[in-house]
Amino acid sequence: MSEVQGGPVEQPRRSHSPWSLQVARVSGIPIRVHFTFLFLLVWIFLTGGGNLGVVLLVVLLFFCVVLHELGHALVAKRFGVMTKDITLYPIGGVAMLQGRPKPVQEFWIALAGPAVNVVIALLLFGLSFAVNGHPPSLSGIAPGASLIDALFTANLILPAFNMVPAFPMDGGRVLRAVLAFKLPEARATQIAGGIGQFLAIIFGFYGLFHQPPNPIWMIIAFFVFLGASQEVQATVGLSFMEGKYVRDAMLTKYRVISSGASMDEAGKMLLAGFEHDFPVVAGEDVIGVLSRNDIARGLSTDGPSGYVAGQMSREFRRIAPDVPLESAFEMFSEGEGAPILVMEGEKLVGMLTTENLSEFIMLEHAKSRQRNGHRR
Ligand SMILES: [Zn+2]
Structure with a gap:
C-alpha cells in the first residue's frame, strides 16, 4: 500500500x-x-x-x-x-x-x-x-x-x-476530490471516508477468512479504517473553523510566570491549576514558555531553587488574534503540540492549546447540531 x-x-x-x-x-x-x-x-x-x-x-x-x-x-x-x-x-x-x-x-x-x-x-x-x-x-x-x-x-x-476508492488511499482521495467539486469539503470527506471504512471492513474480512488467513490485508484494513476516521474528524473540525479567528477560540484566562521565579513556585503553580504551560514574562515582555516537562526537568537538575529562566524554552510560536483559526490549526499540525501564544504586537493577549482548540470544535459542533434540529 x-x-x-x-x-x-x-x-x-x-x-x-x-x-x-x-x-x-x-x-x-x-x-x-x-x-x-x-x-x-x-x-x-x-x-x-x-x-x-x-x-x-x-x-x-x-x-x-x-x-x-x-x-x-x-x-x-x-x-x-x-x-x-x-x-x-x-x-x-x-x-x-x-x-x-x-x-x-x-x-x-x-x-x-x-x-x-x-x-x-x-x-x-x-x-x-x-x-x-x-x-x-x-x-x-x-x-x-x-x-x-x-x-x-x-x-x-x-x-x-x-x-481502489478506499479513502485515504489514492483512489479514495481522487473520489473525495471529485465529490468536493460539487459538495463542501467536509461532506465530501465524510462520504469518501465512509466508503473507505466500508472497504476496509471488507479487506479485513477477506484477510481473516482467506485460507490461510492473510495478515497483510488485515493490517491494510486497520490503517485504512483508522486513517479514514482521523481525516474525517479533522476535516469536519476544520470546517467548523471557517470564518472564525484566533480571537474566537483563544484562552483568555491563564497565568504567567516571572522568569525570576523558582522551580518550586513553578511546581506549585502547575499543581494549583489545569494549565500545563505558562508564558514566561520579564517585566512587560514575554520571553519564553515554561512547560510541565521543563518544570520536571528543572526540579531534577537544578532543584527547587533553580530559576524558571534556566529551563524555559526561549523559542515559542506566536500568532496574531485576527488571523484565521485554520492557520493556528496548521501550526499545530506541524509542531509537537506546544501552545501558541497570541500576541498583539509585543503584548500577550491570549493562548491557544490543542486542548482548547478541540473544545472550540466540540462547542461549534454542538451549536450546529442545535441549528440543524438534532435535539435529544
Ligand atoms: Zn499513492
Missing part, C-alpha cells in the same frame, strides 16, 4: 518517526526508511534461505514505491504544497504533505503516484523486448519469475490496488 497524507488534516504529530532513518534526499524531500522495513528485509533474507535475489527484488519494488511517492510529492510541489518527508514502511510508503491542497490539486496529486507506476511498467515492457525479444509475462511475483516480469507485474498491481 502506498498513500499520501495531508499534513494539516492530521492529528498533531512529531515531525518524523524517531524509528526511521533518512537514506536520501530528493528535491529537498527527505526519504526515510522505518526500522520495521529493515526487519522485513532481514526476515525475507532468512526465510528465503539466504536468497539475495529475493531481497534485491524487494529493494527494487520499494524503489518503485519511492518513485510513486515522489510522483505525489513533486506534483504537490508544483502546486506549492510542500512534503515534509517520505517514509517507507513494510506495507508501503507515505508522503507527508505540509499543506492542504485544494480539491483540483488533490485530484492531480493523488493520480500522480499510480501514474508513475504505469510509466515504470511501460518502460519495463520496452526493456523486456530489448533484452528478451518478447513482452514481459504477467508471472506475478511468484518464486522463479524473472526480475523484469516480477517488477512489471508489481507495477501494474500497485496502481490498480491504489486506485
Whole structure:
C-alpha cells in the first residue's frame, strides 16, 4: 500500500518517526526508511534461505514505491504544497504533505503516484523486448519469475490496488476530490471516508477468512479504517473553523510566570491549576514558555531553587488574534503540540492549546447540531 497524507488534516504529530532513518534526499524531500522495513528485509533474507535475489527484488519494488511517492510529492510541489518527508514502511510508503491542497490539486496529486507506476511498467515492457525479444509475462511475483516480469507485474498491481476508492488511499482521495467539486469539503470527506471504512471492513474480512488467513490485508484494513476516521474528524473540525479567528477560540484566562521565579513556585503553580504551560514574562515582555516537562526537568537538575529562566524554552510560536483559526490549526499540525501564544504586537493577549482548540470544535459542533434540529 502506498498513500499520501495531508499534513494539516492530521492529528498533531512529531515531525518524523524517531524509528526511521533518512537514506536520501530528493528535491529537498527527505526519504526515510522505518526500522520495521529493515526487519522485513532481514526476515525475507532468512526465510528465503539466504536468497539475495529475493531481497534485491524487494529493494527494487520499494524503489518503485519511492518513485510513486515522489510522483505525489513533486506534483504537490508544483502546486506549492510542500512534503515534509517520505517514509517507507513494510506495507508501503507515505508522503507527508505540509499543506492542504485544494480539491483540483488533490485530484492531480493523488493520480500522480499510480501514474508513475504505469510509466515504470511501460518502460519495463520496452526493456523486456530489448533484452528478451518478447513482452514481459504477467508471472506475478511468484518464486522463479524473472526480475523484469516480477517488477512489471508489481507495477501494474500497485496502481490498480491504489486506485481502489478506499479513502485515504489514492483512489479514495481522487473520489473525495471529485465529490468536493460539487459538495463542501467536509461532506465530501465524510462520504469518501465512509466508503473507505466500508472497504476496509471488507479487506479485513477477506484477510481473516482467506485460507490461510492473510495478515497483510488485515493490517491494510486497520490503517485504512483508522486513517479514514482521523481525516474525517479533522476535516469536519476544520470546517467548523471557517470564518472564525484566533480571537474566537483563544484562552483568555491563564497565568504567567516571572522568569525570576523558582522551580518550586513553578511546581506549585502547575499543581494549583489545569494549565500545563505558562508564558514566561520579564517585566512587560514575554520571553519564553515554561512547560510541565521543563518544570520536571528543572526540579531534577537544578532543584527547587533553580530559576524558571534556566529551563524555559526561549523559542515559542506566536500568532496574531485576527488571523484565521485554520492557520493556528496548521501550526499545530506541524509542531509537537506546544501552545501558541497570541500576541498583539509585543503584548500577550491570549493562548491557544490543542486542548482548547478541540473544545472550540466540540462547542461549534454542538451549536450546529442545535441549528440543524438534532435535539435529544
Ligand atoms: Zn499513492
